Every structure is written in C-alpha cells, then in structure tokens.
Amino acid sequence: MPDSLQPPGETPPVEGSIAEAHPERPDGGIWEHPFFWLTLIVIGSVCIAGYFMFRIFAL
Numbered sequence: 001m002p003d004s005l006q007p008p009g010e011t012p013p014v015e016g017s018i019a020e021a022h023p024e025r026p027d028g029g030i031w032e033h034p035f036f037w038l039t040l041i042v043i044g045s046v047c048i049a050g051y052f053m054f055r056i057f058a059l
Helices: 034-057
Strands: none
Touching: none
C-alpha cells in the first residue's frame, strides 16, 4: 500500500528516477494554427472586395 496519495496531475516518485516531471505544453486552442485563420480572413476579404469591384464596374 502506498505511503501517501499523490495529488492529481503530479507524477509519483519512482525508484531510481532522477528526472523531474516535465510540464505539459498548454493547448493552443484556436491560436494553434494562426496562418490557417489568417488565410481564411484574407480569402474572405478578397471575395468581399471582389464583389464590390464587380458591382462598381458592372454599372
């Protein structure tokens, strides 16, 4: 039976281990791939600008 319970998220000590537990990288969420979102924004902006340019020259 273990001597004490470890809090959640902490690595229990292991016999013979000399390394510390490395911290996990936080989830980047929506900002994980900023170039994807930037590309969507640019494509949307070009489409809207193209629509207005078409309306101007179609008159």
